Amino acid sequence: MAVDAPKPPRHKSTKGNAPAAPMPTEPGHTKQAAPGDLVTANFKVDAQFKQDLKMFAAMHKMSMVEVLRQGFALLQADKSKK
Numbered sequence: 001m002a003v004d005a006p007k008p009p010r011h012k013s014t015k016g017n018a019p020a021a022p023m024p025t026e027p028g029h030t031k032q033a034a035p036g037d038l039v040t041a042n043f044k045v046d047a048q049f050k051q052d053l054k055m056f057a058a059m060h061k062m063s064m065v066e067v068l069r070q071g072f073a074l075l076q077a078d079k080s081k082k
Contacts (some may be wrong), residue, residue, distance in 0.1 A: 028068050045053075055066045 053064055053067060056062075057067045060067075062070075
């Protein structure tokens with residue numbers, strides 16, 4: 001004997017509706033992050049690079065972000081010497 005389970009409630013589709021952008025506090029001005037604020041940086045890397053970066057960070061008890069920051073600082077210092 002099979003029991004009919006109740007169907008889950010249907011959710012209103014939001015497909016095609018973009019979220020409303022927050023209104024700027026002053027007319028004509030947009031909000032910019034302060035220099036010390038954390039913001040998202042999105043970029044694509046190949047799978048092997050990500051795996052290597054993640055393994056290196058874990059082996060040295062660092063975050064992937066810290067590895068990138070230190071690597072960038074070293075590259076910047078090297079390039080500024082030339």
